[in-house]
Amino acid sequence: MRTRLANRIHSLLERKFPERRLFLKSATDTRFIRLKPVTQCMILLTGSAVMGWAIVATAILLMDSIAAGNLRDQVRRDQITYQQRLNDLSRERDARAEEALAAQARFSSALAQVSVMQSELLGSETRRRELETGIEVIQSNLRTVMKERERARLALAELREMSNGSETVMAAAEGGAVPMSFMAEALARTAKERDRIETDARNAFDTARNLEREIKLMQERNDYIFTQLEEAVTVSVEPLDKMFSKAGLSTDALLKEVRRGYSGQGGPLTPISISTRGDGSADADELRANAILNQMDRLNMYRIATEKAPFAAPLRSAYRLSSPFGGRRDPFTGGHRGHTGTDMAAPTGTPIYATADGVVVRAERVSGYGKLVQIRHAFGLETLYAHASSIHVKKGQKISRGDHIADIGSTGRSTGPHLHYEVRVNGSPVNPMSFVKAGKDVF
Structure with missing residues (x-):
């Protein structure tokens, strides 16, 4: 049964691909190569496969090129839109400052x-x-x-x-x-x-x-x-x-x-009423x-x-909010991580100002934070100013709101010059922008 099927396939291949001989002639000798039907079929299939692969690869490259062009255009449009959004935010910030x-x-x-x-x-x-x-x-x-x-x-x-x-x-x-x-x-x-x-x-x-x-x-x-x-x-x-x-x-x-911190009282014992009628009762x-x-x-x-309380903004010149408070994609590892502050990107040397009265508890280089200034305020509040290029205060120094305490830099775990600004309430970090936004109506 197998021999009969093999003979039939062989006869079919001989009809489609009859045996051929390739003669190779030199100056002194003549040789030939016999191409059997199976060999010719394999060569044809291999050539067809190579040609099909070439066509598919060319189509894929063309599609990738077209997609890359569209992606570049989309990125360019997104960049223009993002820049316009930044300009709008800058104008809105200036309006809120006014x-x-x-x-x-x-x-x-x-x-x-x-x-x-x-x-x-x-x-x-x-x-x-x-x-x-x-x-x-x-x-x-x-x-x-x-x-x-x-x-x-x-x-x-x-x-x-x-x-x-x-x-x-x-x-x-x-x-x-x-x-x-x-x-x-x-x-x-x-x-x-x-x-x-x-x-x-x-x-x-x-x-x-x-x-x-x-x-x-x-x-x-x-x-x-x-x-x-x-x-x-x-x-x-x-x-x-x-x-x-x-x-x-x-x-x-x-x-x-x-009230507990400002509760000093004194003086002679006198009636609380200021009425001149002498009856000691208070009128309307x-x-x-x-x-x-x-x-x-x-x-x-x-x-x-x-x-x-830290209701003022730590920067007075133009800046960009490069990373918000909360969850974010880590700029080094790419994984999802928590962010305990707000990053404000600005050129190196931009002045950093204290956002409230307080006492400096740290003014040194700290792992991850780089050059760090940490100020303790009243009501269990603390503010941190990280990645500074230079520090202008020292530990134990009393600070007033608006004092120049440091300059923006890129020290510590940082991808570029910016201020990492934190606000902590009883040791727990909170969103600093909630304080800055709340203070816009007053300061």
């Missing part, structure tokens, strides 16, 4: 207005206290005058009764007890005294009415001043509340911490004044807290 400056100017203006209104309020309270004291003095004088007028009226009535009883008067005159000239002078003096007392009483009533009218006008002015103060304090406090909330800080805990104006003073105290504590 808005922050305008907000800071409004905040300073509001503080100045609050200070002026507070001075006016204290002055009006002093005038009101003086007016109330003047009214009490006038009322006391008026009561004295009324008593004197009543005594004079009684004396005049007695003299008139004495003058009506002529017999008694004549008898007294004859006896020399009461001379008529003395009685006439006494009556005249009494009449003048009565007229003077009536005039003083009318003047006192007029003065009292004028004082009451002035007190009413002063109360209206005080109400206007209180309203302006309340609005100014509200406008000043609300942005600060929002700023700390956006940064993820508890305002109650923050104010409690500030005093309650409003105390509420405003409490809000101003809250505003002042917020001002202290903003100096000690």
